Every structure is written in structure tokens, then in C-alpha cells.
Amino acid sequence: MSRTWVNGSPPFLNADNLNALEADVTTALGVPDAALAARVVTGATATALNATYGPRSTFAALSTAAALTLSPGSFDQVDATSGSRIRSLAAGTNVGDEITVKVSALTSPNTVIVQGDTGVTAVSVTLTSVNQAVTSVWDGSKWVIKSRDVPKGYLDANTVALLANRDEINVLDWGVTTGTSTSQTTALNAVCAANPGKGLLFPPGDYRLDATWNITTNNNIRLASGARIYAGAAMDSLINYDNGQAAADNFSWDKQIVGPGMLDGALLANKVLTIASVLRFALEGFTVKDGIYRGILTKSLGAEILARNLRIYNSGATNSHKSATLTTTSGSATVTAAGGTFASGDVGSPIIASGIPVGATITGFTDSGTVTISANATASASVSGSVLTNIGIESNMGDCQWDDVIIRDTTVGLWDKASNLWTAIHPWLGTTAQLTARYPVSVAFLVAGASKFVLPTADSYRYAFRSASPTGYSTMRLIHGRCTVNSGQLTTGLAAASPGVIFDLQDGGVVHTVAGSWQGHPTTPHAFLAGSTIRFNAINNNDSNPGSVTGLSDYKRGVKMGTTSFAGTLFGATAGSVSLSTNSCQMEVRDGIVVYSFVLVGTGTADLAGVLWLGGMPLPSGATATSTGSGPINYAIGADANSVIGANGTASPLTARIEKNSGGNTTQISGTPLASQAVQIWGSIMCAFTYPS
Known part of the structure; x- marks a missing residue:
């Protein structure tokens, strides 16, 4: 009888087949195998084996676990x-x-x-x-x-070979452990080194890092529900995803970090997640918590991040911002303050004060009382200023798309410095404690790039949208933008001390907003517009809580469109005026055209003399000048007039002459015969205006 014996495969060496194996060996060798005999119990019987190693038995079927x-x-x-x-x-x-x-x-x-x-x-x-x-x-x-x-x-x-061929591995299979007692940074670095390019699954549990986890091996990360990677010691970034490559062909392509687990800076990491050198990189479904300075930071090297369904928040208010008296010197990039104001982590954050150029950031840290900034100061002064240190997302990477992101209780919700598409981004300050700490300098959307925003919501921020590019001007396009205020949390006193603004255009940025719904505080309304408005465009905007926003209107190229009332005047070029009992005047601003309509009823003063003039017409808000216009007098009593001409100038109020035009001949109307007489003038005048450049 011929049998094949293979280590690890049936037939196994046991008391039932040992004699058969000995017989096979003896037959094959012609002599007993001394080596084999030395490895078995004397007698090689089932009884002898059982006596030494215990009786043979099999496991009964057991229940789960x-x-x-x-x-x-x-x-x-x-x-x-x-x-x-x-x-x-x-x-x-x-x-x-x-x-x-x-x-x-x-x-x-x-x-x-x-x-x-x-x-x-x-x-x-x-x-x-x-x-x-x-x-x-x-x-x-x-x-x-x-x-x-x-x-x-x-x-x-x-089994190891089988695991090595899998696209995703469980980090617990590779020496990583959960718990709060030991750092897993070294273990995770080893996992990445052994599994470049593969997916890493984090089952539920806490994964402590005492130093930055630098992911340089193009791995996918999947955080199971209940999985939390958190900072256990001070560090710059909890996770730094960057393979260090400068050429796009060598970036991390088509990788991802997905949830629903959590990345927790624990107020020990300056940044929670830093990303660079990626293309088509997905972020989805996880939570980012408690970065001292940033929740997510994308660097400029890379493109095409596709992010959706993220939540970024702070659990406390100790990391809000820094306010201090800042001392600047004209022509110098050095800024000083009282010792203890600055920290090394402030580098990269916006700094705001009179005399500091728009969009300036801290670029160097000398000590707690001295920093350098990205542009020389324009004045020598000691003024109140702020450093906006806490930011939910800082985006330096372009051609990215972010959808459905909730950002809660960060001083700046989003700082966008590139060209991206942002859809349904919702920064909000949620409690009175958070508002007290952050509201006076808070900005929901800080824009220094050229991005598009669809359905953005600024919730209880002092500044809903601020443009602040350090070079030239920024561009933002908004569709169905929204601002809302939780007046139950934003107290009357806090709102009065720091009046809100919907659009704060510090750099004169290009803004196109369509079909926005804007709400300010009910007792201290938000201003619709502030700053340099020369490139501001707004269509079909509304006050969702009437009276809570001042200056709300449509705009084109910084000029306020629509109809407003004004108080007209009638006066003599030499002396006197018409004392008006009815003064109903309107200015209607259209694209490049302004029409002044007036109904003026009154009595000339006793000293009325000289050519009769119409006055009080305002220059359209935002326009730089109007050119000479003309229009008809539709109804006149006391004055034989049928036309008005003028309304040209560069400042309010504008004036125009009341005239009579007959057969091409123009006659100026004298006010002298109207002294102490009843006067009525009904008419309009239309003229062109000049947009700001």
C-alpha cells in the first residue's frame, strides 16, 4: 500500500496511524528510522500517547465567542x-x-x-x-x-500571504492597539511602510497619537463608527497626509479618508488634518474636532479634493482668537504687542488692525510679543487688533468641491484662498458662551480666492461674507446665499456692541449674489454692505426678517439699483425758494440710467427771484457721476414750463433748471413772478450715470 505523507495535511500523525507511518518508512528505507523513533513515545501506541499528552478528543460545536x-x-x-x-x-x-x-x-x-x-x-x-x-x-x-x-x-x-493581497487591512492585525495609555504613531508608521497604497481600516476604539502621523505612502483611511484617532500630546498636526512629491504624476491619486469615525485634535494638535500632494482625493462622512488653530488645512500643492458630509466643531471656547493693542511702524513688517500675546502656532493666521494691509497674515514668530507679517504696515500706530487663529477649514488647494459641511463654533468658518466650488456649507455659532468668546471678530466665510458658493449659510456670525485678498481683489459668486441669526443666543447687548455685516468687502472684491435670503439681528440690524463696494453685484435678494438688514437692495457694479425717495427743492438762482406743502420725489436707478420723478406743490417766498431751479436730487449710491439729462414737465401751475434739464455732477445734491421749450427755443423760467404765488411742478428727468472703476 502506498501513502503520501505531507506535514500539516492528512493523514495526521497520531496514535491511530503511527504504526502505518512506521511501516511505510521501514519499507521505504529498509531499516527502522532511528530519528523517527526518537521523536515518539516508547511503544508508539494510542495508550502511550494518551498517557503523555492526554486523550484524543475533538471540540464540540461551541456557541458564538x-x-x-x-x-x-x-x-x-x-x-x-x-x-x-x-x-x-x-x-x-x-x-x-x-x-x-x-x-x-x-x-x-x-x-x-x-x-x-x-x-x-x-x-x-x-x-x-x-x-x-x-x-x-x-x-x-x-x-x-x-x-x-x-x-x-x-x-x-x-494567511499572511492572503492578507498581503487584500486591498484593505485591519490595523489591529498589524500591531496597532486601541486604548488611551500608549501612542500608536510608531505602530501606524510601520503599518503604512509595510502596506503602501493600501486601505487601512480602524475598527471602533480610541487610537492615541503623541506625535504627528505622517502618511507618505498613499494609503486610504476608513474610520469605522466609534473609531477615534486623537491627540494625546502637543503636536502641529494630528494627521499630515502628504507624500512629499512636487510633480502631479507622483501625487497620491484616487485616495480617500472616509468615516463615520472621528479625528480629534483634543485641543493639543494645532491642526487636525493637513493635506497636500493629492489628486482626486475623497473626504467623506467623518467628524473633525478640537483643532487649536485649524480643523482641516489643505495646502496649495494638489487639486480635486472631493469632500462631502463632514462635521467640524470645537467643544470649548478657549481657542477663539487673540485681541490686543498692536503696535506698527509704517514701512515695517514687524508688529509688537504685550508679551504673551503671540504663539508660534499663530504663523499663517490672518491679522487685522488699522494700518495693517488687507489680507495680511503672520509669517514669522520672534517671541510672545513680536511677530512679522506678510506686508509692511501702512501707518505707525498702536491700535486694537485681532489675530483670527481658529478656523474650521483653510483651503489653499484649488479645483476642489466641498458639499454638505457643517462647521460649528469656529471663529472663522471657512477661509478660502483658491478657486473651488462650495455647496451647502453651514458655519454656525451655537451657544451664548461661544458667541461671547468669538462673535466680535467672527467671520463665517473669509474669501481671498475666486470660488463659487451654492446654498451657503452664515449662522449667527458678525460678518457673514468678507473679501480680503492680499493681492488685488477676490471673487465670490453666490447662489441662494443665506444669513440667519439666533437671537435667542446672540444677546441684544452683544449684537449692539458689535453690529453685524452681511458683505464686508475689505479688498473691493468682485461679488455676484443671486436670490439671497438675509436676516440680521432684530434689535441691532445687520448692514447689508460695507467696505469697498465698487465690484458688488446683487439680484433678487430679500430680508427674511423684515427690518433686520439695512441697505438691502439690488446692486450692479457697486451701484445701488431700485427706487428710493428723496426730498426735492424748488429755489431761485438769486434768492428765495418755494415753501413746499407736498414733496413727493423718487429716484429710480436702472442699469446705467437714473430717473428722477417729482411732484412739488407749494408757495413761493416773498423774496423768490432769479432762474427757477429743481434741487435735492441725490447721486445714485455708488455712482461716481451723472451726465446732463432732460425730461418733461407734465403739469405746472404758476410757471409756464414744460421741461427740465441738468442733474449733472459728481456729488449730491444735483440740480436742474426749469425751462420752457417751444419750437426748439428754450426759455429759462424766472422765479420772480412766483413770489408769494402758488406753484406746482410735476415731472421727471432722466440721465446717465458713471459706474465706479
Whole structure:
């Protein structure tokens, strides 16, 4: 009879087949194998083996998560060549049955093999030290190792090879552990080095980092529900995803960080997540918490981040901003303040004060009382100023798309310095405590680039949208923008002390806003517009809480469109005027044209003399000048007049002459005959105006 004997495969070496193996060896060699004889118990019978190693038995089917701890006396086989102890698994009863095998003690050679019993298939797993464990699950026909429960070092070569071919690995299989006692930065760096380009799964649990985790190996990250990677010590960035490549072909392409777990700076990391050198990089479904300075920072190198369904927030208010008396020197980039004002982490943050150029940032830290800024001061002064240190998202990377992002309780919600598409971004300050700490300098959307915003919502921020580019001017396009104020949390006193503004255009930026819905504070209304408005355009905007926003109107190229009332006058060029009992005048501003309509009824004063003039017409808000216009007098009493001409100038009030035009001949109307007489003038005049440049 011919049999093939293979280590680790049936037929196994046990008391039932040992004699058959000896016979085969004797036949093959022609002599007894002395080496083999030395590795078995004298007598080589089932009785002898059982006496030494315990009776052979198989595992009964166990319920889920059942555990069996083995000791040297409870193994059913011994490998004659290696001396390893062997335990075999009988078939399970129900699909999903699990067996966890743990070794309590070992004798030389410290190896136990758990495998399938005769006729039962299982992945062979080798345990090499005390308290190592393996869990198998019955799938109805065979035992399958649950690899996520078995650390890498405990698997056999076949299983390790199988794991090496997977696109995603469980970090717990590779020596990473959960808990709050030890840092996992080194372990995670080792996982990345061993698995470049692969996905890393973080099961539920806390993963402590005491130093920045620099991901340079193009890995995907998946945070399971209940998984939290958090800072356990001070550091610059909790996670820095950057492979360090400068050429686009070598960037991290088509990678991702997805949730629903959490990245937690724990107010120990200056930044929670920093990203650079990526293309088509996805962020989805996770939470970012408690970065001292930034929630997410994208650097300029890279493009095409696709982000959606993110939540960024602060749990406290200690990291709001810095306010101090700042001392500047004209022509110098050095700014000083009282000692203790500045910190090294302030580098990169916006600094705001009179005499400091728009869009300036801190570029260098000397000590707690001295920093350098990105542009020389324009004045020498000591003035109140602020450093906007806490920002939800700072975006330096262009061609990105961000959707459905909630940013709560950050002093600046979003600082956009590139060209991106932002959809349904909602920064909000949620409690009176947060508003007290952050509101006076808070900005929901700080724009220094050229981006588009669809359905943006600024919720209870002092400045809803601010443009502040350090070079030239920024561009923002808004569709269905929204500003709202939680007056239950934003107190009357806080709103009065720091009046709000919807659009604060510090750099004269280009703004196009369409169909916005704007709400300010009910007792201290927000101003619709402030700053340099020469490139501001607004169409179909409304006050969602009437009276809560002042100056709300349509605008084109910085000129306020629409109809407003004004108080007209009639007066003599030499002396006197018409005392008006009815004064109904309107200015209607259209694209490049202004029409003044007037109904003036009254009595001339006794000293009325000289050519009769119409006055009081305002220059359209935002326009730089009007040119000479003309119009009809539709109705006149006391004055034989049928036309008005003039209304040209560069400042309010504008004036025009009341005239009579007959057959091409123009006659100026004298006010002298109207002294102490009833006068009525009804008419209009239309003229062109000049947009600001």
C-alpha cells in the first residue's frame, strides 16, 4: 500500500496511524528510522500517547465567542518531526459558530498548531507563545479564521500571504492597539511602510497619537463608527497626509479618508488634518474636532479634493482668537504687542488692525510679543487688533468641491484662498458662551480666492461674507446665499456692541449674489454692505426678517439699483425758494440710467427771484457721476414750463433748471413772478450715470 505523507495535511500523525507511518518508512528505507523513533513515545501506541499528552478528543460545536484554553496535556496530536502540539477542530453545528483557542502554557518547542480535524477544512494557524489566541467561525462547510481578531505575528505564512493581497487591512492585525495609555504613531508608521497604497481600516476604539502621523505612502483611511484617532500630546498636526512629491504624476491619486469615525485634535494638535500632494482625493462622512488653530488645512500643492458630509466643531471656547493693542511702524513688517500675546502656532493666521494691509497674515514668530507679517504696515500706530487663529477649514488647494459641511463654533468658518466650488456649507455659532468668546471678530466665510458658493449659510456670525485678498481683489459668486441669526443666543447687548455685516468687502472684491435670503439681528440690524463696494453685484435678494438688514437692495457694479425717495427743492438762482406743502420725489436707478420723478406743490417766498431751479436730487449710491439729462414737465401751475434739464455732477445734491421749450427755443423760467404765488411742478428727468472703476 502506498501513502503520501505531507506535514500539516492528512493523514495526521497520531496514535491511530503511527504504526502505518512506521511501516511505510521501514519499507521505504529498509531499516527502522532511528530519528523517527526518537521523536515518539516508547511503544508508539494510542495508550502511550494518551498517557503523555492526554486523550484524543475533538471540540464540540461551541456557541458564538466560546473560548477554549489549552494546556500541554490537552492536545490530541504531536508532530513527529517538529514536536509541535496539534489540536484539531471538529465540524461546527450552526453557521456562525465561533471557537476562540488560547494557549495557557507551552513547553519546548513552544508551538501549537490549530487545524481542521479529519474531513474538516480549516485555515492552519500557528500559536507560538502563551496567551496568543485565534478565533475561527464555521461557515457551514469549513472553519474560517477571523483574521481581524488575530494579530499579524500570530498567523501562519499562508494567511499572511492572503492578507498581503487584500486591498484593505485591519490595523489591529498589524500591531496597532486601541486604548488611551500608549501612542500608536510608531505602530501606524510601520503599518503604512509595510502596506503602501493600501486601505487601512480602524475598527471602533480610541487610537492615541503623541506625535504627528505622517502618511507618505498613499494609503486610504476608513474610520469605522466609534473609531477615534486623537491627540494625546502637543503636536502641529494630528494627521499630515502628504507624500512629499512636487510633480502631479507622483501625487497620491484616487485616495480617500472616509468615516463615520472621528479625528480629534483634543485641543493639543494645532491642526487636525493637513493635506497636500493629492489628486482626486475623497473626504467623506467623518467628524473633525478640537483643532487649536485649524480643523482641516489643505495646502496649495494638489487639486480635486472631493469632500462631502463632514462635521467640524470645537467643544470649548478657549481657542477663539487673540485681541490686543498692536503696535506698527509704517514701512515695517514687524508688529509688537504685550508679551504673551503671540504663539508660534499663530504663523499663517490672518491679522487685522488699522494700518495693517488687507489680507495680511503672520509669517514669522520672534517671541510672545513680536511677530512679522506678510506686508509692511501702512501707518505707525498702536491700535486694537485681532489675530483670527481658529478656523474650521483653510483651503489653499484649488479645483476642489466641498458639499454638505457643517462647521460649528469656529471663529472663522471657512477661509478660502483658491478657486473651488462650495455647496451647502453651514458655519454656525451655537451657544451664548461661544458667541461671547468669538462673535466680535467672527467671520463665517473669509474669501481671498475666486470660488463659487451654492446654498451657503452664515449662522449667527458678525460678518457673514468678507473679501480680503492680499493681492488685488477676490471673487465670490453666490447662489441662494443665506444669513440667519439666533437671537435667542446672540444677546441684544452683544449684537449692539458689535453690529453685524452681511458683505464686508475689505479688498473691493468682485461679488455676484443671486436670490439671497438675509436676516440680521432684530434689535441691532445687520448692514447689508460695507467696505469697498465698487465690484458688488446683487439680484433678487430679500430680508427674511423684515427690518433686520439695512441697505438691502439690488446692486450692479457697486451701484445701488431700485427706487428710493428723496426730498426735492424748488429755489431761485438769486434768492428765495418755494415753501413746499407736498414733496413727493423718487429716484429710480436702472442699469446705467437714473430717473428722477417729482411732484412739488407749494408757495413761493416773498423774496423768490432769479432762474427757477429743481434741487435735492441725490447721486445714485455708488455712482461716481451723472451726465446732463432732460425730461418733461407734465403739469405746472404758476410757471409756464414744460421741461427740465441738468442733474449733472459728481456729488449730491444735483440740480436742474426749469425751462420752457417751444419750437426748439428754450426759455429759462424766472422765479420772480412766483413770489408769494402758488406753484406746482410735476415731472421727471432722466440721465446717465458713471459706474465706479
